[in-house]
Amino acid sequence: xxxxxxxxxxxxxxxxxxxxxxxxxxxxxxxxxxxxxxxxxxxxxxxxxxxxxxxxxxxxxxxxxxxxxxxxxxxxxxxxxxxxxxxxxxxxxxxxxxxxxxxxxxxxxxxxx
Amino acid sequence: xxxxxxxxxxxxxxxxxxxxxxxxxxxxxxxxxxxxxxxxxxxxxxxxxxxxxxxxxxxxxxxxxxxxxxxxxxxxxxxxxxxxxxxxxxxxxxxxxxxxxxxxxxxxxxxx
Numbered sequence: 001x002x003x004x005x006x007x008x009x010x011x012x013x014x015x016x017x018x019x020x021x022x023x024x025x026x027x028x029x030x031x032x033x034x035x036x037x038x039x040x041x042x043x044x045x046x047x048x049x050x051x052x053x054x055x056x057x058x059x060x061x062x063x064x065x066x067x068x069x070x071x072x073x074x075x076x077x078x079x080x081x082x083x084x085x086x087x088x089x090x091x092x093x094x095x096x097x098x099x100x101x102x103x104x105x106x107x108x109x110x111x112x113x
Numbered sequence: 114x115x116x117x118x119x120x121x122x123x124x125x126x127x128x129x130x131x132x133x134x135x136x137x138x139x140x141x142x143x144x145x146x147x148x149x150x151x152x153x154x155x156x157x158x159x160x161x162x163x164x165x166x167x168x169x170x171x172x173x174x175x176x177x178x179x180x181x182x183x184x185x186x187x188x189x190x191x192x193x194x195x196x197x198x199x200x201x202x203x204x205x206x207x208x209x210x211x212x213x214x215x216x217x218x219x220x221x222x223x224x225x
Contacts, residue, residue: 102213
């Protein structure tokens with residue numbers, strides 16, 4: 001299965017700033033997903049990112065707040081823009097290969113102060 | 114409304130005993146169910162899965178049971194080991210190209 005390198009692993013950011021999270025996959029994958037896990041909540045899908053097309057956002061998430069790039073089949077970034085303390089969460093990227101083969105990155109723990 | 118529910122936020126079990134983690138779902142379109150295990154500071158790792166055409170799948174110490182009529186699945190770990198201490202997420206999918214819907218997780222603590 002694919003191996004994902006996710007960076008940064010954690011960060012503490014000032015409100016109003018932006019943070020870009022990167023995921024590098026060791027193989028080419030068609031679909032990448034970005035999830036968020038707020039304290040005490042389940043993993044919630046933010047958006048699906050396919051190479052060569054715009055990301056598809058789930059209800060409650062918008063491109064202006066969470067712009068995503070997918071320049072090639074091995075890389076994607078998620079930016080958390082104009083952060084507020086409510087954005088403090090763990091952010092995870094995930095890939096899917098051949099049916100139900102999901103792999104996750106190690107996560108980014110974001111604290112906004 | 115949560116489509117996948119894990120109603121027990123935590124579970125404590127003695128080493129060697131059975132751990133049973135439960136999960137309920139509401140969407141009858143789900144046809145594939147997965148269990149993930151998550152250690153602190155790591156992403157979830159796949160543990161075991163079951164298709165809706167089956168009612169049981171076993172892999173070593175791990176067995177998942179699916180009761181479609183009750184929209185309920187459970188993960189059994191026998192015997193439980195201290196290294197099994199982690200957060201376990203139940204997830205469901207409605208198709209091979211769909212995203213996963215996760216429960217909130219159950220934190221399992223296995224005491225020596």
